[in-house]
Amino acid sequence: MKVKYCLILLISLIPLTLLLSPQGRGEGEGFVPKGNAAAYEPPSNHRTNEDISIKDCRGCHDGVYRERFDPLKNPECSDCHTPPSQGINVVSEIKKREGVDRRKGKEPNVLKLKDDVEMVYVPEGEFIMGSERMPDESPAHAAYMKKAFYIDKYEVTNERYEKFVNETGHRKPINWITGTYPEGKGKHPVVFVNWVDAFDYCKWAGKRLPTEAEWEKAARGEDGRSFPWGDALDPKKANMPISKIGDTTPIGSFEAGKSPYGAYDMAGNVYEWVEDWYYLYPNSRAKGRDFQKYAGEKNKILKGGSWYDCLAYECGLSAFTSNRAFFDPSIRNNSFGFRCVKSTDR
Template sequence: MRDGGEEEVDQVDWIDIPAGLVRRGTPAGEMAAVARRYADTHVPEAWYRKEAPRTEIHLPAFRIARTAVTVEQYALFAADTGRPAPRGPADHPVIGIAWEDATAYCRWLGERIGGEVRLPTEDEWERAARGDDGREFPWGDEYRTGLANLVDLGVGTTTPVGSFPDGASPFGVLDMAGNADEWTSTLYAPYPGAPDDVPVTEDWAFDRHITRGGAFRHDRDLARCARRHGAYEEDLAAIGVGFRLAAPPAAA
C-alpha cells in the first residue's frame, strides 16, 4: 500500500489536446528573415533551416502534462529504481536526465497508474505549443521578457514549474518555452522536402533525440515553437534538459 504522499506524486495534471492540424515548421522562404530577427543571438541561418518546410499535419488526439516532471516526482522513481537522487527544489523541473532515464520513468509511472505514459513526439509537442495556428511562441507572435524563464530573465537556474501562467500555450500548457529543455521521442531527421543543405544526421549531438522549448540558459530563439534542436553537450544538467509526459487520450 502506498502512502498518500506517494499517490499525490503519481498524479499527472493532464491536458487534453484534441485531434487537429499542426502547422509544423517554418516556410523555407522565411529562413533569412528569421535569422535576421534573432541576429543578436548569433545563431546562423543554417541552424534554422532544419525547420523547413512548413507543413500542415493532422494529429490524432492525445494528452500532455501541463508542466514538466518535477524533482519531487522524479525522486520517487529514482529511489524505487536505484538511480541517483535528483538535485534541486522539489517543485522545480528535474534536469540532467538522460533520454533513456526519461523513457524509463514513463514506463515506471505507467505501471503505477495503470495506463500508457510516454514522451511526446516532436509533432505532438509542437501542436501543444502552437495550437491551431502558426504562432512564433506559445503565447503569440511577439517575444516578451517575463513570460518564460530564459536567459534574458537573469535567474540563471530553474524556477518552480508553472511560474509563468501568462506564457501558456493556447491549450493551457505551461513552460513550453524556457525553464527546462524537453526531450521528445523523435530522433532527428530532416523533414520531408527539407532544403538540400540540411544535414541528414547530427552526428555531433550527444543524443540525437529532438529536444524542444529551451531552458533557463537559452536565448529566445530556442523558445520558438518551431525550433528544433538536440542535446549537444554531455552535461545535461548544465544545459537544462528535462522532460514532460504524454499519453493517449482519455477513454470516452
C-alpha cells in the first residue's frame, strides 16, 4: 500500500515535488562518525515527524502548486518554516553579497581553513549533470568543470556554526532557544538557516557556497549516478524519510553513502543551499508559464535530500543527486542546511 501510495503521489503531484524538492569535522582529531540508519540511536528528547505532525503541513503544501504561506494564517507552519525576513529586502542583501570580489589568488595547498573543517578534493573535468527524471532536471547533459575545488566533507554542524555566531554576532537559529544549540546536537547539521546565513558563514570561513554544478559533481562523480553511492535507492545509506529516523543525524553517520570524492550526507540529512538562483536548463522539458512562474531571481536552489519531506517525498524522491529544490532565500527551515567550497587554481 505504501508503494502504491507513493506512485500515485509521484504521478499526480509532479509539480509539487519540484517545489518541495527544496562540513565540518567533529571535535577532536579523528572524529569521523560511522554507521547506518539501523545502528543510529537518536536521543530520547528529539522531535520526530509525529511530533511535528505531517498533516499540519498540508495547509502549506496542499494543491498542485505550493503557494507562499502566511505564518499569521498558518501558525502551525512555524514548526518547519520561519517566515520570510521582515523589514529586509532579501534580494538586495543577496546582491550585496554577490558583488564580493572573487578573483582567485594563488591557492595554498591546504584542506582546512578558519573553521577547521576537513575538505575533500574534486578535480576539474567533464561530468553528467541533470536527468530525465523530472522536467526541470532535464536534459541530462555533459558539463565541464574548468577548475578543481575543495568541498566540505560534511555539512556545517551546530558546533561550527556556534563558533561563527560567537565571533561575528550573527543571529542564532530560531531553535537555539536556550542561547545555544539543542543538547546533544553539536555534531548534527545546523538547521533553520537561510541563504544569507549560509553565505555569511562561508565568507567568514574563507570559503563560499558551491554552485549547483560544483555540488552535483561532488555528489555524483563523473558517471552520472543517481545517488552518491550508485543507482539503487537504499535507505540504509542516507538519512531520508523512508529511513524512518525522524530527525537529523550526526554528520558522517552513513559511511556507505559517501560520494565518489568522499563527501558525506549528500542524499539526506538536510537540504543544502547553493549559490544559484533557480533557472531552467537550456532545452529543458520544463516549459510554460507554470515553470517560469518560479524561475529567475526569486528562489535559490537547494540540493540533496533531507531527513524530512512532506507528502510525495516520503518516498525518497529528493535523495537523487539531480534533485533541484528551490525556495525563497529568506526561508529558514528545520531541514535546510549547507556546506562550503574553496576554489583552487589547479
